[in-house]
Amino acid sequence: MSCRPWPLLILAPILLQAQNPFAGNASEADAGRGLFRIMCRPCHGISAQGGRGPDLTLGVYNNGNSDNDLFRVIYHGVQGTEMPSYGARIGDENVWRMVTYIRSLTTRKEPPPPGDRAAGEAFFWSKGGCGNCHIVGQRGSAFGPELTRIGRKRSLEHLRQSLTDPNADLTPTYYKITVTPRTGPNITGTQRNIDNFTAELMTTDGRIHFFERDAVSSIQRDYVSLMPAYKSLPTQDMNNILLYLLSLRGEN
Ligand code: HEC
Ligand code: HEC
Structure with missing residues (x-):
């Protein structure tokens, strides 16, 4: 009689909820996509590719990479940022549906290549x-x-x-740039930093070259890869x- 199991029974549903009930479920992911397009699109884009809010299709997140981390972010929002909280408005299940949708974007569908x-x-x-x-x-x-x-x-x-x-x-920011200095030969490399006063690029040997804008007669950016x-x-x-x-x- 001294051992009462009921506190455990109360805890059990809370522990169970900390797992995505829809993990890998394609039709729930689909429902999540519908919600996402209505609520999240203004900031994350129609297919979660990012906009004012970050790209959610990469499988890496600042706020953590597990299903629970995604749940927490959507449920509670991210304090001090534009990311609102949704849990109170739409409830746990709808939050999990959107987690499942986001997850479905990053789960590899292709089998890995046979190799070593x-x-x-x-x-x-x-x-x-x-x-x-x-x-x-x-x-x-x-x-x-x-x-x-x-x-x-x-x-x-x-x-x-x-x-x-x-x-x-x-890959954004790794464009080819060619700097023509007022004296000396042209230099080609990947772009590092360009603003109104300075230009920085890296040449294939890994060296960074830094120019004051008035020492440069032209900077050309080509949208081609140096790979x-x-x-x-x-x-x-x-x-x-x-x-x-x-x-x-x-x-x-
Ligand atoms: C008003 C704009 C806005 C809306 C609407 C919005 N978000 Fe966000 N969201 C953001 C911003 C900004 C961040 C980045 C927060 C930060 O700096 O950590 C973010 C972050 C996130 C993250 C974490 C990304 C990471 O890298 O950690 C997830 C997941 C997410 N949002 C999902 C959603 C979902 C799902 C919805 C719709 C239910 C939604 N967001 C609606 C602006 C928005
Ligand atoms: C001469 C330098 C150079 C060599 C050699 C090179 N890369 Fe690259 N690589 C780049 C540059 C610059 C970019 C960025 C521009 C682009 O997207 O192509 C890039 C982009 C990439 C990307 C895309 C990254 C992303 O964020 O999507 C991958 C993957 C990659 N390289 C893999 C390789 C592999 C594997 C090899 C060897 C087989 C290789 N690279 C050899 C310069 C190089």
Whole structure:
């Protein structure tokens, strides 16, 4: 008689609620998309690609990456930002529906390519020359975008296209710029910073070049990639490197 189980019974529903009841459920995700288009579109865009609010399709979030983190953000909002709270208005279930929808955008639909991740990693740092332009973790050069978390952010198709046709979908801010100084030869590199007074770019050797605007006679920006296209890579090397890129999730 001294042992009363009822406090546990009260806790149980609260604990159970801390799991997405609709995880992986396509029709609930669909319902979530409907709600999203009505309520969230003004800031996050019609397909959650971002606008005034952040892009929600990347699978990485400032406020945490689990279903529970997404639930918390939508339920309570983010204090001190434009992100409102919705929990009181629409209830738990509708919040979970939207979490399920957002999750469905980032869940990989394609099966991973058949390949060898370790061989892909070796290729990246040797024959492929990727490390001459990209950072992963503590290694590499910052000429191109950092790839430490690329496997979370991009789809397999996007990654494949980044390699075979780099111009198709340029990574923002990594455009090619060419600076013509008043004296000396032109310098070409990836853009770092340009404002009314200064221009900064990085050349392939990883060096940053800094110019005062009045020492420069012209700056040309071309929307092309300075990454070579890996078009004729043997299929096996391609699959290995893709498998390696997909495995980069910022955890190692
Ligand atoms: C008035 C604009 C606005 C509306 C409407 C809005 N959001 Fe947001 N949302 C934001 C902003 C701004 C942020 C970034 C908050 C921050 O700085 O952490 C954000 C952040 C988020 C995040 C976290 C992203 C991250 O990286 O941590 C999620 C998830 C999210 N919103 C979902 C939604 C959903 C679902 C709805 C609709 C029910 C919605 N938002 C409606 C502006 C909005
Ligand atoms: C000469 C420098 C250079 C080399 C070598 C290079 N890249 Fe790139 N890479 C870039 C630049 C610059 C960009 C940004 C412009 C763009 O989107 O193409 C980029 C973009 C990318 C992206 C897209 C990133 C994103 O955020 O979507 C991926 C993935 C990538 N590179 C992987 C590789 C891999 C794998 C290799 C080796 C097989 C490689 N790169 C070799 C310079 C390079």
